[in-house]
Amino acid sequence: MVRWILPAILAVALIITGIWGYSQYRLSRQYGVYMDNLYQKSFYEMVGSVGNIETQLSKLMISDDQGQNIMMLSEIWRHADNAQTNLGQLPLSHLSLERIQKFLNQLGDYCYYLIKKAGEGKPLTVEEMDNLRQLHNSCVRLNNDLRVLENRINEGGVKFEEIHLKGNRQADEVSEDIITRQFTKIEQVGMEYPRLIYDGPFSETVLQGKKVSLTGKAVTQAEANQIAVSFVGKDRVKEVKSSSEGKGDIETWGVYIETRDQESPIYVSVSKKGGKVINMVGDAGKQKARMSIEDARKQGQKLLEERGFPGMTPTYQQYYDGIAVINYAYEEDGIIFYPDLIKVKLSLEDGRLLGFEAMNYWIAHKERKLDEPKLSLEEAEKLVSGEMNIKSSRLAVIPTDSGGERLCYEFRGTFGNENFIVYIDAYTGEEADILKIIDTENGNLVL
Numbered sequence: 001m002v003r004w005i006l007p008a009i010l011a012v013a014l015i016i017t018g019i020w021g022y023s024q025y026r027l028s029r030q031y032g033v034y035m036d037n038l039y040q041k042s043f044y045e046m047v048g049s050v051g052n053i054e055t056q057l058s059k060l061m062i063s064d065d066q067g068q069n070i071m072m073l074s075e076i077w078r079h080a081d082n083a084q085t086n087l088g089q090l091p092l093s094h095l096s097l098e099r100i101q102k103f104l105n106q107l108g109d110y111c112y113y114l115i116k117k118a119g120e121g122k123p124l125t126v127e128e129m130d131n132l133r134q135l136h137n138s139c140v141r142l143n144n145d146l147r148v149l150e151n152r153i154n155e156g157g158v159k160f161e162e163i164h165l166k167g168n169r170q171a172d173e174v175s176e177d178i179i180t181r182q183f184t185k186i187e188q189v190g191m192e193y194p195r196l197i198y199d200g201p202f203s204e205t206v207l208q209g210k211k212v213s214l215t216g217k218a219v220t221q222a223e224a225n226q227i228a229v230s231f232v233g234k235d236r237v238k239e240v241k242s243s244s245e246g247k248g249d250i251e252t253w254g255v256y257i258e259t260r261d262q263e264s265p266i267y268v269s270v271s272k273k274g275g276k277v278i279n280m281v282g283d284a285g286k287q288k289a290r291m292s293i294e295d296a297r298k299q300g301q302k303l304l305e306e307r308g309f310p311g312m313t314p315t316y317q318q319y320y321d322g323i324a325v326i327n328y329a330y331e332e333d334g335i336i337f338y339p340d341l342i343k344v345k346l347s348l349e350d351g352r353l354l355g356f357e358a359m360n361y362w363i364a365h366k367e368r369k370l371d372e373p374k375l376s377l378e379e380a381e382k383l384v385s386g387e388m389n390i391k392s393s394r395l396a397v398i399p400t401d402s403g404g405e406r407l408c409y410e411f412r413g414t415f416g417n418e419n420f421i422v423y424i425d426a427y428t429g430e431e432a433d434i435l436k437i438i439d440t441e442n443g444n445l446v447l
Helices: 002-060 066-088 098-119 126-154 160-166 178-189 221-232 293-306 359-364 377-381
Strands: 237-247 251-259 266-271 277-281 312-320 323-332 335-347 353-357 389-399 405-415 418-425 431-440 443-446
Touching: 002 066, 002 126, 066 098, 098 126, 221 237, 221 251, 221 266, 221 277, 277 359, 293 312, 293 323, 293 335, 312 335, 335 359, 335 405, 377 389, 377 405, 405 431
Parallel strands: 335 389
Antiparallel strands: 237 251, 251 266, 266 277, 277 353, 312 323, 323 335, 335 353, 389 405, 405 418, 418 431, 431 443
16 A cells, blocks of 8 residues: 555646646736736837827928917927837837937927927927928838837737747847837838937937936846835735836836736836836826825825935926826925926825836936025025016026036016016026926926
8 A cells, every 4th residue: 555655645746736837827828918918008108109299290380379389399298208108118128229219308308498489489490390390200200110010919910028028038039020120120210300409408419428327236136026016015016027127328127016906017117226216107097086186295295205205395297087197306405406306196096106207316316515505585586577476485406408407596476377487596696597387277387
């Protein structure tokens, strides 16, 4: 009888191993489906944004109304940012997409420059219209190439998850798939556009030689996974997986999180150096707005402080479908530092964190030693036009178009029924900038 015991034990062990292996295979397949759905969502949203950019640019070609121009330029600016964000979520770390990223950067910022100009009542010049026409032509080509790729994906020709799995191999091993080939084609021949000379933060002279260096020790993918789980909240996490790496201004580990509730999976980027959370991308769909915007601003501050970002002050916000997107800037000793910017996406239903973007914060945040202002608040206030009814004032550090910083007195007030912010340099007394605040049904627009 004893001689039958060992074979029986081995047989049971083999069955258990088989069951475990099949279970792991099913989990792996489920993860692959989740990842492919996440990548496809980012891809389709990027394609949709590029299509909307093309549409709005074409409308600009025949518009002669200043108010309509501002609205269309604002839409292009927003969609360029969305396209750029979604492009960064795709598993294409084996490719250099510098020209596409630069195109979206400059397109969005050029439109923002034109929004400010139009807000001052200045019409588009012939040269600016020509720039927009060339940008439109490039956008048409980009849109057509992306639509070709979209059709191939819809036909089932290739899955993004396959590209993710191949991404850890040599580039020549993944060069045969349609996604890699099409993005390589776009990068090499499809991104011709005019050299844009203007005073925006993404002008070509400013981009040259830009370096980003975070402090701290190098972290592994496993450590990044734990950092992401802690950031999202362990109670919300059902499963965590490693995802695609990012090779932008800050190199990152990608972390995929499946949640316990009904919301979509969450993607988190964690810097390879220092283990800093760069962004968190999630989508919970339409929410029931049960919180006020003021409560949401306080909730965002609380969430940031819990995650190691004290002293963040809410500045501007947008809200739609029961969701609030709020900008926070760092404040210390009564001075607000606008370069140190964090964007927070919150549910107005229950206040939970849906999204987070801190690239600007990690690029700009540092210990600063500011000289005492040469002008007093009262002296600076005398330099503001007497036509403006000043409501509040404070010291603020604002970014300059050349990538530097400037200490100013910030004066908020009204002229007629319109809201403005005037910045007076605290050292020279120069008028550094004027912003116009437009209150819309979905929040603030700053021009």
